[in-house]
Amino acid sequence: MEAGFKCRNCGKCCSAFYAQINLTIGDLIRISDFLEKPVSYILKNFVGINPFGDPANPTKFSYELGINMPCLLRKNEKCSVYDARPLNCRLFPYWVLIQEFIFNKKEMIDASYKCMNNLELKKGNLKRYSDYSKLVGDILIQEASLTDNILYRLKIKHSTDLSKNKDYQKLIAKYKNKKTSNNLKQLETEKIKLAKKIFGKLKDSDIKVIEDEAKKPFLLKIVENNTKRLTEAEDILI
Ligand code: SF4
Numbered sequence: 281m282e283a284g285f286k287c288r289n290c291g292k293c294c295s296a297f298y299a300q301i302n303l304t305i306g307d308l309i310r311i312s313d314f315l316e317k318p319v320s321y322i323l324k325n326f327v328g329i330n331p332f333g334d335p336a337n338p339t340k341f342s343y344e345l346g347i348n349m350p351c352l353l354r355k356n357e358k359c360s361v362y363d364a365r366p367l368n369c370r371l372f373p374y375w376v377l378i379q380e381f382i383f384n385k386k387e388m389i390d391a392s393y394k395c396m397n398n399l400e401l402k403k404g405n406l407k408r409y410s411d412y413s414k415l416v417g418d419i420l421i422q423e424a425s426l427t428d429n430i431l432y433r434l435k436i437k438h439s440t441d442l443s444k445n446k447d448y449q450k451l452i453a454k455y456k457n458k459k460t461s462n463n464l465k466q467l468e469t470e471k472i473k474l475a476k477k478i479f480g481k482l483k484d485s486d487i488k489v490i491e492d493e494a495k496k497p498f499l500l501k502i503v504e505n506n507t508k509r510l511t512e513a514e515d516i517l518i
């Protein structure tokens with residue numbers, strides 16, 4: 281048994297289609313600075329307009345900027361942009377552990393993620409994980425709102441309902457009597473792939489707008505401040 285979270289380097293959280301990772305404009309700027317490449321390079325090579333499922337409605341998906349899975353920033357079995365990794369990557373698995381250990385939501389634990397196996401947490405760790413998640417979560421809320429403003433303008437941020445889609449109906453029929461947890465994950469993966477195919481890829485014109493936005497001084501100032509706050513957040517985990 282472990283007294284704290286430890287990554288077992290299974291790569292699952294960086295590759296599972298059914299666990300999509302969305303991105304903020306701040307994430308794009310931090311990764312771009314870290315790799316010393318333009319934001320357009322990050323968008324073209326690692327990012328898509330990705331569908332995120334709605335837990336309350338299995339046919340509904342909302343589209344946002346997200347990392348294309350499996351994440352190609354994972355190289356030689358580790359994150360090649362670890363110090364600049366996206367906010368959602370930073371939050372995993374701390375938010376899951378809080379749900380499990382504070383709110384007793386056992387269903388949040390997926391044992392196929394190696395770090396979740398036989399995990400037991402000391403109270404002190406839970407407090408640190410909560411403080412860390414709160415700080416990173418606050419930054420995420422602020423940056424997500426700035427990102428949404430850009431994505432709404434580009435008509436990227438929107439929702440869709442696949443209940444009437446013929447391919448979606450075929451998919452549901454295919455899995456009708458398959459209810460194991462692996463089947464459900466496979467179904468979720470196929471649903472995400474279908475929803476992604478329907479909306480298509482980022483256009484060059486969208487990439488240009490996002491890149492121009494990412495150069496605006498007021499945004500750079502906010503992101504610079506948040507990047508400092510993230511260093512403070514990482515110190516909580518040491
Ligand atoms: S799922 Fe857990 S063990 Fe596997 S790479 Fe991610 S954090 Fe590490």
Ligand code: SF4
Binds near residue numbers: 294352353365366
């Ligand atoms: S950015 Fe890093 S931590 Fe996040 S999914 Fe990619 S490799 Fe994993």
